[in-house]
Amino acid sequence: MLKLKRIGLDTHRQNVAFIARTCRPYRPEDFQALKKIEIHHTGDSMLATLIISDDGSIVADDELGLSGPAFDRLGAGEGTSVTIAPAAPPKSMEAVRAKMRGHTLSDGEIDVVIRDISGLRYSEMEIAAFLIASASYTTSREMLALTQSMARVGNRLDWSSDVIVDKHCIGGIPGNRTSMVVVPIVAAHGLMIPKTSSRAITSPAGTADTMEVLARVDLSIAEMTEVVRTHKGCLVWGGHVNLSPADDILISVERPLRIDTREQMVASILSKKLAAGSTHLLIDIPVGPTAKVRDAGEAMRVRKLFEYVGDRIGIDLRIVVTDAREPVGRGIGPVLEARDVMAVLNGHEDAPTDLREKSLQLAGRLLDFDPALRGGTGYDRARDLLDSGRALATMEAIIDAQGRRTPPPLGTLTRDILAPVSGTISGIDCYRLGRIARLAGAPMDKGAGIDLLRKNGDRVEKGEPLYRIHACVKSDFSFAHGLADEDNGYRLDVGAGAPPC
Amino acid sequence: MLKLKRIGLDTHRQNVAFIARTCRPYRPEDFQALKKIEIHHTGDSMLATLIISDDGSIVADDELGLSGPAFDRLGAGEGTSVTIAPAAPPKSMEAVRAKMRGHTLSDGEIDVVIRDISGLRYSEMEIAAFLIASASYTTSREMLALTQSMARVGNRLDWSSDVIVDKHCIGGIPGNRTSMVVVPIVAAHGLMIPKTSSRAITSPAGTADTMEVLARVDLSIAEMTEVVRTHKGCLVWGGHVNLSPADDILISVERPLRIDTREQMVASILSKKLAAGSTHLLIDIPVGPTAKVRDAGEAMRVRKLFEYVGDRIGIDLRIVVTDAREPVGRGIGPVLEARDVMAVLNGHEDAPTDLREKSLQLAGRLLDFDPALRGGTGYDRARDLLDSGRALATMEAIIDAQGRRTPPPLGTLTRDILAPVSGTISGIDCYRLGRIARLAGAPMDKGAGIDLLRKNGDRVEKGEPLYRIHACVKSDFSFAHGLADEDNGYRLDVGAGAPPC
Structure with missing residues (x-):
């Protein structure tokens, strides 16, 4: 003991x-x-990795120390008597080993693996073994079983409605904050859109980071439900809602190992949507030379995987393939992106037209899910809701309901990155601009990031600014403009000032 | 800072x-x-996994804590000023990711991976990624490169002699302590045999655990060299000698994941032998229904892999395939196995004949490596050295040189496991007896284990003892005989007392 x-x-x-x-x-x-x-x-048990201590102030001879989260998970008080035993690897590791040998796993085997992973019975090594074995070959059927098993663990929302719409972008495009325009339009129309988003992991801003500039996003399930019941929509962080927690665990291992397969992405996204109670889903696949999906062929393969699983889990799923040759909007970083979103909702005349147009296209497709709406009128309806100010009013109501926050200031350390020659902008490297914005401090510093002053097709003269870096901390500032000085991420066509092809 | x-x-x-x-x-x-x-x-750097502390008594706001082994590896004093930065994954992970996608790695890529692994730049997850990706397919060339890269890291022994012999058993057979008989025979003959062995990991005793009953085994390289220079042989634990440390790191991840491929086994064994300076090597492959290698076909595949690598790293390598239908000798567990070894060396009339015969066969093959010996006389020479007591004298000298220890007592909690029916013993499950001996406390309790009273072919009457369990701790004792009561691991042929086929 x-x-x-x-x-x-x-x-x-x-x-x-x-x-x-x-x-x-x-x-x-x-x-x-x-x-x-x-x-x-007393009847309960938990697995843990053991570290031996030589420091009596950490644990005494008759004590078992547990790290904070482990202690909280066990749920017993300090001083409780416990016994310990060597832990055999979880039995479901047999299935993982079979997968390593090239076997296809049954639905039941996948289910036990996912239950053990979400029950924290796997070490990171063991999770890596499952992911890597799956990365080399996953059948469609396994992908489907994975989606369903992951959705079964954790919370499952039920909105008692036939049409619960959602959208998801598979990412990689800076400034692509369409959700914050789409959700108020769709909610203003009256369709329910309970949107949960992630924080940025390797990008300069996620939707949750950007929404957090304007409102609280770490809502509990009860709080989120209340906001959605009243206003038809919300924009909250998924982290507190505990949808498909097995997916979060898998991602925490996929990320450092940079395991990035289509099948795991599809299972990850659709398990979260299934648990969130979505019935109708729009998936945005941006395609561009520096985006996650590089060409139409790859986009089609991804589309088919989504459709295969969507059809079998009863989600009415549509795919839109969008153009991703440059960032969307002007700002990159939470405060700057929130500024763009509010400019579109407010109908400012200098609001970024690409963000407005893409949001209207997506919102229109979502509204077309409404059985009450005449076929083909979704886009017009979306534009009316935006231009009439009803979407803005809904956004303000959602912000108040979630808990309004005063936006933090923009980073005051600024530097304009200038065109090294005169010419026409023919390409913007999304990946590089994302890295520069991230080095500048985004999303940790909400006011840090990049403000794009010119975009594809614009004519610039030598010495004119291309974009402005904002930072809050000196060291971040110099890292960021150091990277921009090396290669600013813009391609200029200098050929006699001709328009780019 | x-x-x-x-x-x-x-x-x-x-x-x-x-x-x-x-x-x-x-x-x-x-x-x-x-x-x-x-x-x-100050010019040095080290990678570490970060844990955030909420306890000021563990680390203060201006401190960086390092776990004991990490602190010792960094080699800076307490209070030294250090800076930290986020660590990108090691560059060689690109090669691991390529391997995951099915690529074959070049010698250079494997070398950088092994260097990074031995430099502790890989997390356990990343090591798992390399092992699992390799487990699905490793070419012979990759196995060779792995062997050579692993041998290059850590110490490399040079004995300044043309013939340095060694033996290795690929394991799985309880009681198989031939090294402790072979080393004194070969050393008594005058060939150099600097034997390093492992401790048991999942078995009830390794050679190092058993030798430790009689002598110190945790010798430094300098101490080991001195013993070998004086007595031509030693029997020490490999853990302090730091041969192929990358292999130890890989094994620490292979073991919990139970990754067990032939290619990784061959690279592991031969990298250690290459680093140990062996020139002539005998590999013992026990084949039996409950051994690691189950049939002759599998033994041949393993033999070919050893020969492929051996020929290319300049080790004169021979394979012997041995019969492993039952444990070797009578004892299972350090004290009991040491008793058997000393009985053979002393020429006791009740010494286990199978341990004696197998040791003589192996020693004979090793002596045949000696250019000075007439072809085909190795076995006779080995028997002469054993029967004349010269091998015993050499063993006693090695024990004294390493540091003689008083053998610990045999476990006093004993229980005889009885034959449930009369019959002839037709099979002994090596794996199950190993588990029972381990539960009894071996190798942690050196005096714990199993003493086999009957072996294959023996006739027993109902109620006569098959073997005796020894344990030192009450809970271990009841675990062990509980497992034996469930299934004692013996197969009895009851058919009219006919001899087993």
Whole structure:
């Protein structure tokens, strides 16, 4: 028997336990080979990775330390008596090993793997084994089973309505904040659109980061439900809502290993939408030379995977392939992107037309899901709702309902990046501008980022500004303009000032 | 700048760093996405996994904590000023990702991966990615490159002699302690045999665990060299000698994931032998229904892989395929196995004949490597050295040189497992007996294990003992005989007392 102690170390989704090398009731070496232990207390049990401590102030001889998140997950108080035993790898690892040998997994096998992963019974190594084995070959059927198993774990929202619309962009385009225009248009029309979004992981801003400039986004499920019931829409961060948590765990391993397969992406997105109770879904696939999807052939392959799973889980799913040869709007970074969104909703005459137009196209397609609307009138309806100010009013109401915030100021350290020669802009590298904005501090510093002053097709003279970098912290500022000085990400066509082809 | 602090947590081969959530010079969240940081101090740098601390007594706001092994590896004193930065994944992960996509890696790519792994620049997840990607397909050329790259890292022994012999058993057979008989025979003959062995990981005893009953085995390289120069042979634990440390790191991930491919086994064994300076090597492949290699076809495939690599790294390599239908000798567990070994060396009339015969066969093959010996006389020479007591004298000299120890007592908690019916023993499950001996406490309790009283072909009457379990700790004792009661691992042929086929 050991007495439980909470150790104030944040090990996220990993359960970590600490035992003294001089521990009396157990021999720590007994546990070293497998590194994992099973902790038992009154009928409950939990797996944890074991670290041996030589510091009596961390754990005493009769104590079992648990890292903060592990302690909270076990849910027993400090001083509770627990027993420990060496933990065998979870039984479902047999399926993972079969997958490594090239076998196809049954629905049941995938389900047990996903349950064990979401129950934190897998180490990061074991999760990596599952992902890598799956990355080399995943059948459509396995992708479907993965989607369904992931959606079954965690919360499942039920809106008691036949039409719950949602949209999702598979990403990679800076400034692409259409959701913040689409949601108020669709909600103003009266369709329910309970939108959860992610924070940026490797990009300079996610929709959740940008919405957070204007309102609270870390709503609980109860709060989110209340906002949606009243205003038909919301724009919240998915992190507190616990939809498809297995997906979050898989992503936390995929990201550092840069595992990025189409099948895992489709299962990830659709498991979240299924758990969110969506019935009608629009998927935006941006295609461009520096986007995630590079050509029409690849876009078609991705589309077919989405359609295969969508049809079998009962989501009415449509795909739009959009042009992604440059960032959408002008701003890159939370404050700048929120500015663009509000300019479109307010109908400012200098609002970015590409953001407005793309948002109207998407909103129109979503409104076409409404059985009450005459075929082919979605786009016009969307434009009316935007131009009449009804979408803006809905956005303001959603902001108030979620909890209005005063936007933070724009970063005051600025530098204009100038055209090195005269010419016509013929290309903008989305990936590079994203990196520069991120180095400038976005999304951690909401006011950091890039303000695009010129876009594709514009004529610039040598020495005129292409874009402005905003930063809040000096070191970030110099990293960012250092990268821009190396290569500013713009391609200029200098051929006699002719328009680009 | 942060001040370095040593945190008394044993994270083995993982470098783990700790930073306060309220840290002033850095924002801990900046590092969360990739989880790894690079620590810089005066020209040196090291990668570590980052854990955020909410406990000021572990790290203060201006401190960077490093787990014990990481602190020791960095080699800077407490209070040293260091800077940190987010760590990108090692560049060689590009090669791992290519391997995941099915590419074949060049010698150069494998070399950089192995260097990064042994430089602790890979997380366990990343190591798993390399192993799993390799497990699905490794070419012979990749296996060769892996062997050579692993041998290049760490120590490399040079004995300044043309004939340095060694033997290796690919394992899985309890009681198979031939090395402890072979080494003194070969050394007594005058060939150099600097034997390093492993401790048991999942088995009830390794050669190092068993030799430790009689002598110190954790010798440094200098101590080992001295013993070998004086007595021509040694029997030490490989853990302190640092031969092919990359292999140890790979094994620490292969083991919990139970990745067990022929190519990785061959590269692992031969990289250690290459680093140990072996010129002539005998590989023992036991074949049996419960051994690692189950049939002759599989043994031949393994043999060819060993020969392919051996020929290209300049080791004169021979394979012997041995019968593994039952444990070798009578004892299973360090004290019991050491008893069998010394009985053979002492020429006791009740010494296990199978251990004696197998050891003589192997020693004979090794002696045949000696250019000075007439072809085909190795076996006779080995028998002479054993029967004359010269091998025993050499063993006693090696024990004294390494540091003689008083053997610990045999476990006093004993239980005889009885034949449930009368019959002739027709099979002994090596795997199951290994598990029972391990549950009884071996190798942690050196005196724990199993003493086999009957073996294949013996006739037993109902109620007569098959084997005796020895344990030192009550809970282990009941686990072990519980498992034996469920299935004792013996197969009895009850058919009219006929001899087994």
